[in-house]
Amino acid sequence: xxxxxxxxxxxxxxxxxxxxxxxxxxxxxxxxxxxxxxxxxxxxxxxxxxxxxxxxxxxxxxxxxxxxxxxxxxxxxxxxxxxxxxxxxxxxxxxxxxxxxxxxxxxxxxxxxxxxxxxxxxxxxxxxxxxxxxxxxxxxxxxxxxxxxxxxxxxxxxxxxxxxxxxxxxxxxxxxxxxxxxxxxxxxxxxxxxxxxxxxxxxxxxxxxxxxxxxxxxxxxxxxxxxxxxxxxxxxxxxxxxxxxxxxxxxxxxxxxxxxxxxxxxxxxxxxxxxxxxxxxxxxxxxxxxxxxxxxxxxxxxxxxxxxxxxxxxxxxxxxxxxxxxxxxxxxxxxxxxxxxxxxxxxxxxxxxxxxxxxxxxxxxxxxxxxxxxxxxxxxxxxxxxxxxxxxxxxxxxxxxxxxxxxxxxxxxxxxxxxxxxxxxxxxxxxxxxxxxxxxxxxxxxxxxxxxxxxxxxxx
Amino acid sequence: xxxxxxxxxxxxxxxxxxxxxxxxxxxxxxxxxxxxxxxxxxxxxxxxxxxxxxxxxxxxxxxxxxxxxxxxxxxxxxxxxxxxxxxxxxxxxxxxxxxxxxxxxxxxxxxxxxxxxxxxxxxxxxxxxxxxxxxxxxxxxxxxxxxxxxxxxxxxxxxxxxxxxxxxxxxxxxxxxxxxxxxxxxxxxxxxxxxxxxxxxxxxxxxxxxxxxxxxxxxxxxxxxxxxxxxxxxxxxxxxxxxxxxx
Ligand code: SF4
Numbered sequence: 001x002x003x004x005x006x007x008x009x010x011x012x013x014x015x016x017x018x019x020x021x022x023x024x025x026x027x028x029x030x031x032x033x034x035x036x037x038x039x040x041x042x043x044x045x046x047x048x049x050x051x052x053x054x055x056x057x058x059x060x061x062x063x064x065x066x067x068x069x070x071x072x073x074x075x076x077x078x079x080x081x082x083x084x085x086x087x088x089x090x091x092x093x094x095x096x097x098x099x100x101x102x103x104x105x106x107x108x109x110x111x112x113x114x115x116x117x118x119x120x121x122x123x124x125x126x127x128x129x130x131x132x133x134x135x136x137x138x139x140x141x142x143x144x145x146x147x148x149x150x151x152x153x154x155x156x157x158x159x160x161x162x163x164x165x166x167x168x169x170x171x172x173x174x175x176x177x178x179x180x181x182x183x184x185x186x187x188x189x190x191x192x193x194x195x196x197x198x199x200x201x202x203x204x205x206x207x208x209x210x211x212x213x214x215x216x217x218x219x220x221x222x223x224x225x226x227x228x229x230x231x232x233x234x235x236x237x238x239x240x241x242x243x244x245x246x247x248x249x250x251x252x253x254x255x256x257x258x259x260x261x262x263x264x265x266x267x268x269x270x271x272x273x274x275x276x277x278x279x280x281x282x283x284x285x286x287x288x289x290x291x292x293x294x295x296x297x298x299x300x301x302x303x304x305x306x307x308x309x310x311x312x313x314x315x316x317x318x319x320x321x322x323x324x325x326x327x328x329x330x331x332x333x334x335x336x337x338x339x340x341x342x343x344x345x346x347x348x349x350x351x352x353x354x355x356x357x358x359x360x361x362x363x364x365x366x367x368x369x370x371x372x373x374x375x376x377x378x379x380x381x382x383x384x385x386x387x388x389x390x391x392x393x394x395x396x397x398x399x400x401x402x403x404x405x406x407x408x409x410x411x412x413x414x415x416x417x418x419x420x421x422x423x424x425x426x427x428x429x430x431x432x433x434x435x436x437x438x439x440x441x442x443x444x445x446x447x448x449x450x451x452x453x454x455x456x457x458x459x460x
Numbered sequence: 461x462x463x464x465x466x467x468x469x470x471x472x473x474x475x476x477x478x479x480x481x482x483x484x485x486x487x488x489x490x491x492x493x494x495x496x497x498x499x500x501x502x503x504x505x506x507x508x509x510x511x512x513x514x515x516x517x518x519x520x521x522x523x524x525x526x527x528x529x530x531x532x533x534x535x536x537x538x539x540x541x542x543x544x545x546x547x548x549x550x551x552x553x554x555x556x557x558x559x560x561x562x563x564x565x566x567x568x569x570x571x572x573x574x575x576x577x578x579x580x581x582x583x584x585x586x587x588x589x590x591x592x593x594x595x596x597x598x599x600x601x602x603x604x605x606x607x608x609x610x611x612x613x614x615x616x617x618x619x620x621x622x623x624x625x626x627x628x629x630x631x632x633x634x635x636x637x638x639x640x641x642x643x644x645x646x647x648x649x650x651x652x653x654x655x656x657x658x659x660x661x662x663x664x665x666x667x668x669x670x671x672x673x674x675x676x677x678x679x680x681x682x683x684x685x686x687x688x689x690x691x692x693x694x695x696x697x698x699x700x701x702x703x704x705x706x707x
Binding site: 008009012013015016019022026030037040041043044046047315317318321322352353354355356357358359360362363364376379380382383384388392393396397399400402403404406409413433434436437438439440441442443444446447448449451452456 | 471472476479480497498517520521606610634657688689
């Protein structure tokens, strides 16, 4: 896929061609945001919890190497086989080598944004290995051959009729049946067969505890458990930032995660995996893939506190009206827009601009990541690194000149004519994009400056 | 107490009425107001577009214009926030001047509530009014509580609006949703920006607003553009105009 700086605006434009769908998408996610608000308001200590979670993560990030070593030691003691991957390629190769060792060409996988980030499904498919996603939403987008559009609600962009159609095509449900309960039952039946016949299961990791060498996987469907418990081999994949120091810290994060994500008090299943059961093999792949680079960028370090609850997406007024795919990155929305440029500045130079900097994301974030400030800072970095379009650069230089020369500014601005052509709506010196769906303000007879000169001379 | 009036470039050019209302209102309240003639723009459009490095001469000019004043007041929350967060001097020894400005700049409604501590006004505006909370004023300057937080509600602009005789403040379904203006966002992301603006307008119309007001003219300009395109009778009025309306 070729990416240019104009990607988000043009993809969002495409999404907006169907206004009904935008309304529905917006309202559905707003409903989740409202549920989150309600759940948060049931806890008077909510803001303290956020502070605490943020501080615990701060400690983790400041001492990451030590916690990783401690975690590995304990995990090894628990008989977990630990692997380290510097990047996505290494991660994928490690997973493949485990599958090959067991001669397995079909696996089940529960939800893991890390494997999305590493494009594991594509990679394994090219190697002739079949991956079945067992999270219902993930399975739906997989059948549609699309990436997830949201980290918690992967198929939130799809209406139930579209899902009925997909199931009709792939699972043989009757045409035209879009009853969610019926479709869910059909999917369960279809997945049950996969769980029972696949020998290897991959899961993600929500939290890994350095103190005990265990990890926790949270799902609402129990699909991670089904996969891991039935398989001979359990492979868990995690980004190195998922660590927490001690087991009792889980209490803080589990209370925050589900409430922030869906407004539930707790995720339906929070499963602790500490050691393989008798006869089972348990692997854990620890992946860096740019995380230590981000850790080194002081302004953006806090982005690694993210626990992937998705609250910033649900609240983001831009995300709600542009859809997850417009971010052309595994992690969409506000948090994706500050993580992605770390992976590739050129490919994702558009994302930090896909925001009004309204700041709602920072307010809902359970670990208090200063998301909107980081968006602002990425803009500065990207421009400095030369990823701004030439026309924009020229316009900005013109503006900087005008605004630092008051006499020129007043001449240029005479009754707003120059203004109407350029600032503050500068892009390519054209106000057409403004005018498409909005009228321009009517330029008054005189500016305030001129009025003041006439009427308040005595003050000079 | 001498207050410097900071009138952002687009207000100067397009909405002199708002600037006049701000000036008259402050004068009515007994404030000694001066308007430094050489002011232009706060530099925010450049900074938010990633060109903060081009704003130094704007900053220098701003400091020159406003350094000798006790307070700086402006009818635009987002410009005030930009100055508060990003204004710095060119040379280290001039930084105290920049710090003075960052500490002494106020958005109009917070100046009225926090510094002048206004408890009543003689304004009259017998209409149904919707209040649009602009994000930079609300979440940046904390002019009112944010719905995302578990914290006591308050609102400086609403407190003032409640002092206006005859004014009926309407409720909104989404109390503090962004309108989608966002500076250059409004053209760079035209589709999303316009959709956000339309949705914001609809919330006000659904609740029977005759006027939409707010503490940031840039958001109101965006909403006005949409209202006019929809040939709506509903008008936007900056909060300064309402607070200054005659009894
Ligand atoms: S950035 Fe914060 S709000 Fe967004 S997904 Fe991560 S933890 Fe949740």
